[in-house]
Amino acid sequence: MTEATIVTTSASRTPHQIWLRVRGLLLTLLILIVAGITFAAVGSGDQHGRLDPRSADPYGSRAVAELLTDRGVSVSVATTLDEATGASGPDTTLLVAGPNLLTAHQQLRLRTATGDAAGRTVLVAPGPPSVTRLAPGVRADPASRVTARTPDCEFPAARTAGTADAGGNRYTTDVHGATACYPDNGLPTLLVLPGRGTGDTVLLGSPDILHNDRLDLEGNASLALQLLGSRPHLVWYLPSLTDPSAAEGDANGGSEDGSREDESGGERGFIGLIPSGWLWGTLQLALAAGLTAVWRARRLGPLVTEPLPVAIPASESTVGRARLYRKANARDRAAEALRSATRTRIAPLLGVSSRDTRSPEVLLPAVSARLATTGSDLRTLLFGPAPADDAALVLLTDQLDALEREVRTS
Incomplete structure (x- = not known):
């Protein structure tokens, strides 16, 4: 009997077999990446983020910016502290969209610059401890629910606007001449502090009256236009994490551990700084990968027999x-x-x-x-x-x- 020469071979799959199995998954992944880049490029002109005067998103502020422009107020966007402080002056309103994102050093610089400018400064939802640096003599209390509230104060802009969506951070102060409006359990959610000359500082407990989707509710539009349109120029300061001034002074970014605060005054870690869209996208990709793994995984367990409808030779x-x-x-x-x-x-x-x-x-x-x-x-x-x-x-x-x-x- 002839003896066969048997050579041991590897049971591993060849590169060609691996390519045949994964090419469909790779093609799907490529389509998702191209679609994501396309959608991002198409929408980049209108979507910039929360409280951005260029954004038409529900939480953007393009509507109030356009209304101010129609009334003759020039609106400019600043993304660095130097741009914001350089443009401030007695005929300028400086709106700080994210004061809690500033480092301690930036907050002190901003306070010094706005105090000397004698214009109006609007701080949107400053929380502890940023409010103590930006508005000495003021303390932020736990946030409340945003709802329609009456002004209950003598501030002309609030009395004209009447009922408006207010809430969020509440404030207490011992500053003489401060005006407290839209109270919640006796604590104001809008506080006006007198400044140098005709200047003042407005602490707005919640950004809701500036959002596109809430501007037409209650007296929100009237209150927003009066707060931001009292001067001929409006500088809309959107703090950026890439601002070079953030590296000055306290190199840790305003706190001992290098974290920053969120809009309610709490500490924000690394995850809190990631845009919500990226988090949702990562979650969806993880879910898709899990479903693909279940679909393509090897089925374990014993084989199950079942009767066939026809006899197979x-x-x-x-x-x-x-x-x-x-x-x-x-x-x-x-x-x-x-x-x-x-x-x-x-x-x-x-x-x-x-x-x-x-x-x-x-x-x-x-x-x-x-x-x-x-x-x-x-x-x-x-x-x-x-x-x-x-x-x-x-x-x-x-x-x-x-x-x-x-x-x-x-």
Whole structure:
């Protein structure tokens, strides 16, 4: 009997097989990236962020900026502290959209500059401890719910606007001449502090009256236009994390651990500085990856049999399985199926029980005694490694057929 030369091969998938399996997933990922970049580019002209006078988003402030422009007030955007302080003056209103994002050093610089300018400064939702630096003598109390409130004060802008959406941070102060409006449980949510000359500082507990989606409610538009339109020029300061002035003074960014405060006055960590859109996008991608893993994962557990609607000839099942093995280059499994079938068929002829067909110590001596064939040849034939190529697999099939015929005729 001719002995086949069997060469051990790796069961790992080839690069071509890996490419065929992952190309669909990579194409889907590429489409998602291109779509995201396209949508970002298309919407970049109108969407800049919260309280941005260029943004038409519900939480942007484009509507109030355009109304002010129609009334002759020039509106300019500043993203650095130097731009904001350089543009301040007696005929200018400086709106600080995110005072809690400023470092302690920036807050002190801003307070000094606005105190000397004798204009109006509007601080949007300053919380502790930023309010103590930007408005000495004022303390911020826990935030309240934003709802329609009456002014209950003599401040002309508030009396003209009447009921407006107010709330958020509440303030207490011992500054002489301060005007407290829109109180909640006795604490004002809008506080006006007198300044140098005709200047003043307005602490707005909540930014809601400046949002596009709430400007047409209650007296929000009237209050916003009067607060921001009392001077011919409005500088809309949007603090930026890339502002070079943030590295000056306190290099840790205004706190001992380098974190910043959120709009309600609490500490913001790294996650709090990430835009919410990125967080939602990451969550959606993680969910999609998880579903893809479940979809493509190997199913574990025993096979479940079920009755077929039609009878399938054994030859067709054999051919179908052989084609699947060939498509997957699974010569190891094909060879094991052939060897197992041969061992199962010759075992009764040799007087070996079916449970010992996988035991070389029991089956090989019985075959050797029957055919007087060397044990090494039989071990390679019945229990050897996977064939190296298709030709070796065909040769193995012929040798197994020859062995079975010898056992039957001997």
